Amino acid sequence: MHDLDWKERYAIGHPLIDNEHKHLFEIAMKAFKPVAPELRKEKIKDAIVELKEYMKIHFKHEESFMRVIEYPNTNQHINIHQIIIDNMKVMLNKLPNSNIKEFEKDLAYFIESSLISHIIDEDRKIQKWYENKKGQRYIIHWQNEYLVGHKEIDDEHQFLFHISNEAFVLSEKDNSSKEKIKEIVMKLSLYIKQHFEHEENYMREIKYPHLMHHHEMHENIINEMNSFLKKIINMDTVAFEFELAIFIEKWLVQHIIYEDRKIKEFIKGEDIKIINIEGL
Ligand SMILES: [Fe+2]
Ligand SMILES: [Fe+2]
Ligand SMILES: [Fe+2]
Ligand SMILES: [Fe+2]
Numbered sequence: 001m002h003d004l005d006w007k008e009r010y011a012i013g014h015p016l017i018d019n020e021h022k023h024l025f026e027i028a029m030k031a032f033k034p035v036a037p038e039l040r041k042e043k044i045k046d047a048i049v050e051l052k053e054y055m056k057i058h059f060k061h062e063e064s065f066m067r068v069i070e071y072p073n074t075n076q077h078i079n080i081h082q083i084i085i086d087n088m089k090v091m092l093n094k095l096p097n098s099n100i101k102e103f104e105k106d107l108a109y110f111i112e113s114s115l116i117s118h119i120i121d122e123d124r125k126i127q128k129w130y131e132n133k134k135g136q137r138y139i140i141h142w143q144n145e146y147l148v149g150h151k152e153i154d155d156e157h158q159f160l161f162h163i164s165n166e167a168f169v170l171s172e173k174d175n176s177s178k179e180k181i182k183e184i185v186m187k188l189s190l191y192i193k194q195h196f197e198h199e200e201n202y203m204r205e206i207k208y209p210h211l212m213h214h215h216e217m218h219e220n221i222i223n224e225m226n227s228f229l230k231k232i233i234n235m236d237t238v239a240f241e242f243e244l245a246i247f248i249e250k251w252l253v254q255h256i257i258y259e260d261r262k263i264k265e266f267i268k269g270e271d272i273k274i275i276n277i278e279g280l
Contacts, residue, residue: 004029004111010119012127016242017065020058021119027051028111032104040100044107045092052088059085062123064249065242068138069130077122084114138168138245146256148264150202156195157256163188164248171241181240182232189225192252196222199260208266217259221251 006025011018031047059081066074087110095103142161147154167184196218203211228247232240 004032010116012119012124014127014130014242015236015239017062017123017127020054020061021123024051024054024058024115027054028115031107037100041095044100044103045095048088048092048095048107052085052092055081055088056085060250061246062126064246066126067253068140068245068249069126069133071126071129073125077126080118080122084118087114138172138241138248139165140168140248140253146253146261148256148260149267150263153195153199153202153260153263156191156198157260160188160191160195160252163191164244164252167244168241171237171244178233182229185229185232185244189222189229192225193222199263203263206263206267208263210262214259217255221255224251 004025006022010021012021027047027050030050031044033043035043059078063074063078063081065071066077071077091103091106091110094106098106140161142158146157148157163184167181167188170184171181200211200215200218202208203214208214224247228243231243235243
């Protein structure tokens with residue numbers, strides 16, 4: 001059997017990433033647990049599927065973290081993640097017609113190169129970069145390309161960035177109390193709720209066709225925020241910074257970039273229609 005025990009030397013020094021990596025090892029181990037020969041392929045398949053799904057979640061977290069800390073090789077690292085997922089899909093397709101002994105060898109090789117070596121060679125570089133980045137490690141920068149073209153909404157989005165940065169700065173100060181940090185995250189959460197209301201009102205005004213779907217996404221963000229708020233008190237500072245960074249990147253920045261900007265596209269589409277009608 002392949003040695004899949006987690007070793008301390010695999011740790012990159014980041015509590016949350018290390019925990020996720022450990023869990024990946026636990027899942028991988030399932031593929032090599034002895035079972036009756038006729039159940040072998042089924043068992044391996046289940047383990048690879050589970051590994052693939054958890055890897056996707058882990059990669060998302062890791063990629064958010066890279067973006068927030070402005071890790072310079074983010075795109076290259078994302079490509080490697082994509083290759084790992086693609087390789088797993090290829091393996092899953094090959095499994096039904098493979099000789100099981102050969103397949104196990106391939107799988108062991110895959111785990112060695114895509115799990116262990118990737119963590120040691122690639123993921124560790126992210127942590128090194130983060131450690132060398134002195135002060136204001138998570139500050140997020142507003143870009144004009146995030147504008148949706150509505151003054152009030154754009155101002156609110158920029159203010160959300162501002163409060164997020166305040167939370168990061170506070171969490172980096174050694175003497176910041178948990179209560180203070182919680183206070184600022186509560187402020188962020190309150191402001192997010194207000195902003196969602198304004199945004200949805202505006203969507204109603206312009207008869208935005210995807211309002212329902214967008215509203216569901218907002219609800220989702222509020223739920224995530226609430227469960228994050230509940231966890232803060234029991235988190236150490238590093239875990240808090242990391243989770244807050246993921247929350248902000250995933251729920252705030254990506255939502256603004258990918259979802260709120262569709263409002264702008266909708267408005268633009270309307271403009272085209274009006275011009276067309278006038279042109280008739
Ligand atoms: Fe990675
Ligand atoms: Fe990783
Ligand atoms: Fe939104
Ligand atoms: Fe928004």
